[in-house]
Amino acid sequence: MSGILVHLPEGNGEDAVTLRLGPGERARFGRGSAGTPVELRLGDETVSRLAGEIHATDDHWQLSNLSSTHAYLVENPEGAGEYLRVPPRRIGAPIPFEFSRVVLPSRRETPLSFQVFAPDHVYLDPHARGAGSWESRTMTAYSLDETATYFLVLVALCEPWLRDRSPAAVPTTPQVVARLRGHPACARLTARAVSSHLDYLADEKLRIDMPGDAGRADRRNGKREAVVGIALKFGIVREEHLALLPRPEAAEPGR
Amino acid sequence: MVHDLAFCGDGEELLPPGHRVGEWTVTGPIGEGGWATVYAARRAEGTAGSDGADGVDDTIALKVLPTAGLAPRQARQVAEAAHREAELARTAPHPRLVRLLDTLTLAAPDRPALDGSIVLVMERARCTLRDLLATGVDEARGARIIAGICEGLAHLHRSGWVHTDLKPENVLIGRDGEVRLSDFGLAIELTGTHGHCAPMGTPDYLPPERWKAPLGEHGVKIRTTADIWALGIVIHEVFAAGVPPFPGATPTARNAAAQQYAEGRAALRLAPAVPPFWRALAADCLAPTHAARAPHTAESLLARIRAHQSGRRPRRPRPRTALLALAACATAAVTATALWPRPDPAAHPARIRVFNAERGCQDRTDRDPRCSLGLAVDPLRPYTAENVIPTRVWNNDTLDADCQLPTGLPVINEEDLTSTVWYRIHLPGPTTAWLPAVRTKDRPTLLRCP
Numbered sequence: 001m002s003g004i005l006v007h008l009p010e011g012n013g014e015d016a017v018t019l020r021l022g023p024g025e026r027a028r029f030g031r032g033s034a035g036t037p038v039e040l041r042l043g044d045e046t047v048s049r050l051a052g053e054i055h056a057t058d059d060h061w062q063l064s065n066l067s068s069t070h071a072y073l074v075e076n077p078e079g080a081g082e083y084l085r086v087p088p089r090r091i092g093a094p095i096p097f098e099f100s101r102v103v104l105p106s107r108r109e110t111p112l113s114f115q116v117f118a119p120d121h122v123y124l125d126p127h128a129r130g131a132g133s134w135e136s137r138t139m140t141a142y143s144l145d146e147t148a149t150y151f152l153v154l155v156a157l158c159e160p161w162l163r164d165r166s167p168a169a170v171p172t173t174p175q176v177v178a179r180l181r182g183h184p185a186c187a188r189l190t191a192r193a194v195s196s197h198l199d200y201l202a203d204e205k206l207r208i209d210m211p212g213d214a215g216r217a218d219r220r221n222g223k224r225e226a227v228v229g230i231a232l233k234f235g236i237v238r239e240e241h242l243a244l245l246p247r248p249e250a251a252e253p254g255r
Numbered sequence: 256m257v258h259d260l261a262f263c264g265d266g267e268e269l270l271p272p273g274h275r276v277g278e279w280t281v282t283g284p285i286g287e288g289g290w291a292t293v294y295a296a297r298r299a300e301g302t303a304g305s306d307g308a309d310g311v312d313d314t315i316a317l318k319v320l321p322t323a324g325l326a327p328r329q330a331r332q333v334a335e336a337a338h339r340e341a342e343l344a345r346t347a348p349h350p351r352l353v354r355l356l357d358t359l360t361l362a363a364p365d366r367p368a369l370d371g372s373i374v375l376v377m378e379r380a381r382c383t384l385r386d387l388l389a390t391g392v393d394e395a396r397g398a399r400i401i402a403g404i405c406e407g408l409a410h411l412h413r414s415g416w417v418h419t420d421l422k423p424e425n426v427l428i429g430r431d432g433e434v435r436l437s438d439f440g441l442a443i444e445l446t447g448t449h450g451h452c453a454p455m456g457t458p459d460y461l462p463p464e465r466w467k468a469p470l471g472e473h474g475v476k477i478r479t480t481a482d483i484w485a486l487g488i489v490i491h492e493v494f495a496a497g498v499p500p501f502p503g504a505t506p507t508a509r510n511a512a513a514q515q516y517a518e519g520r521a522a523l524r525l526a527p528a529v530p531p532f533w534r535a536l537a538a539d540c541l542a543p544t545h546a547a548r549a550p551h552t553a554e555s556l557l558a559r560i561r562a563h564q565s566g567r568r569p570r571r572p573r574p575r576t577a578l579l580a581l582a583a584c585a586t587a588a589v590t591a592t593a594l595w596p597r598p599d600p601a602a603h604p605a606r607i608r609v610f611n612a613e614r615g616c617q618d619r620t621d622r623d624p625r626c627s628l629g630l631a632v633d634p635l636r637p638y639t640a641e642n643v644i645p646t647r648v649w650n651n652d653t654l655d656a657d658c659q660l661p662t663g664l665p666v667i668n669e670e671d672l673t674s675t676v677w678y679r680i681h682l683p684g685p686t687t688a689w690l691p692a693v694r695t696k697d698r699p700t701l702l703r704c705p
Binding site for chain 1: 288326328329332385420422423424441453454455456457458459461465466467468469470471472474475503505506507508510511512514515518520521
């Protein structure tokens with residue numbers, strides 16, 4: 001349980017902000033002022049000084065809407081339009097998504113939003129057996145959502161080994177983008193998105209130990225190799241997961 | 256990893272009663288776990304010892320780990336787990352570890368899902384500690400169980416192994432009523448002070464540092480203090496009718512609570528039902544960091560339990576319980592007196608004699624490190640390894656105390672005496688440190704520390 005991650009992209013003259021909240025910790029958001037300090041400043045007049053609060057709890061988080069007039073939306077960017085509406089004055093609404101985009105109403109063309117990641121969601125192991133309570137079961141301590149895009153990226157990275165092609169190198173980001181293009185959820189997947197999925201896997205989900213002395217480019221390559229090595233070694237990605245990928249023929253015409 | 260079961264097979268293929276495995280005949284399934292199914296079996300007729308004439312009990316447990324139908328990597332993992340169990344049993348047998356009698360490969364050509372399974376032949380236990388917790392465990396029984404677990408862990412740690420999956424499901428109660436630690440599929444052998452294990456475990460029993468531990472190519476770094484944390488959880492469960500120490504409806508909620516505690520945002524609140532000695536023991540096992548847990552080795556915990564038991568048992572006859580309670584009250588009165596210094600306290604330093612409540616340490620003069628006591632840097636911070644100066648003291652050492660602090664953090668000693676009083680100690684050189692009042696029997700009249 002390492003908590004949640006809140007990310008406010010840069011914009012409106014403000015720098016990007018990333019906050020990490022451990023279980024039980026809170027962060028307030030809003031326009032803020034000298035008398036109403038907030039951890040997450042949203043510089044827009046339509047937003048109240050203290051617009052709401054995020055509270056990390058268990059493996060998820062809660063959203064309190066402190067506005068008395070506006071509802072907030074919490075979208076699941078991976079959920080094909082799945083969203084939650086948090087009405088005004090609602091306290092502690094539990095948010096079930098691993099990835100969330102919190103959208104606040106604004107007069108601007110692009111709505112005001114920030115992201116919240118909850119990487120601690122727990123999944124049972126796929127082949128867990130046993131009739132006893134799941135609560136006392138031995139399980140993999142790093143749970144991945146096998147329906148998430150990051151998992152597809154991971155399977156695509158591991159594919160050459162799973163198909164026993166004795167590859168020389170881990171697929172590159174453009175190769176992953178091309179490989180996943182045939183998948184309905186990845187039609188608009190960009191190279192940048194693949195890189196962020198990789199970072200999320202390495203830093204938040206698997207918490208991979210990287211040597212600190214490598215250069216930036218080396219680090220990215222090293223990270224990619226480390227993610228693949230660990231996913232294969234500990235059986236996080238297995239042969240059966242190849243079925244999640246689009247058919248190779250579709251992605252590699254001419255073969 | 257093996258569950259108690261009211262078991263319906265769940266679509267998995269099972270060996271039928273009467274199936275012959277090596278020299279053994281399956282009598283029925285007992286439990287099912289992550290990778291394995293456990294069956295009861297007895298020696299097949301016509302094999303040596305099957306007549307029971309030698310008086311040897313011929314029922315055993317068969318742990319069957321199927322490998323058919325698994326991807327090569329998974330099959331390798333299962334084989335590695337079985338190999339570790341066998342290796343541990345071969346190199347470090349102990350009366351508190353479940354006995355491994357044999358390993359076999361299952362030949363069941365008519366059952367492809369089970370053919371080629373690895374079979375571990377083990378002594379048969381009466382039940383698991385989890386089963387026992389459901390029926391209720393009194394204090395004496397609980398004490399014996401925890402002492403048994405500590406014996407097993409002390410042996411494992413001494414032999415260079417970490418269990419990594421200690422929980423009531425994996426603590427078996429043998430037919431003699433004694434503890435048998437089991438399920439060493441995740442056990443790892445240490446190289447130096449630590450080893451690496453696969454990123455697996457049972458969430459309720461993982462130490463807080465595991466949730467942040469980075470994953471390297473060999474797995475997660477693990478040390479013996481991981482077992483000590485799990486032991487702290489088990490101690491609480493044993494004395495609080497199966498209730499875990501951290502609040503929450505699900506393991507995830509309890510993990511979050513443990514994390515809040517470890518980060519200093521919540522206090523440790525153990526159930527009042529846990530008797531004081533065991534509460535203090537559990538609290539030490541549940542010290543928030545590896546460093547704070549490190550002084551509480553399985554060995555030292557076992558010594559405390561033994562001292563507690565030997566100190567208690569002779570004084571336990573019923574007519575004297577009231578006296579004992581009186582004695583405890585008397586000590587409390589002394590502590591209370593110390594809280595309000597007398598009108599005319601001596602302004603001069605006093606000599607105080609160190610008292611180690613652990614009986615095994617009172618007659619020793621060899622200054623064994625295991626019998627040493629620590630002096631705190633700061634009496635307002637927890638009395639843990641991080642808050643202790645390098646200089647150690649032993650029973651009967653005399654120290655110079657120059658003032659007292661009546662309101663430090665409370666310290667409970669091995670005899671369940673609690674006190675918030677601390678004495679400031681002058682050591683050679685300009686060093687000062689703090690001795691908790693429970694670590695001496697002297698009650699000098701001293702000025703309150705500024």
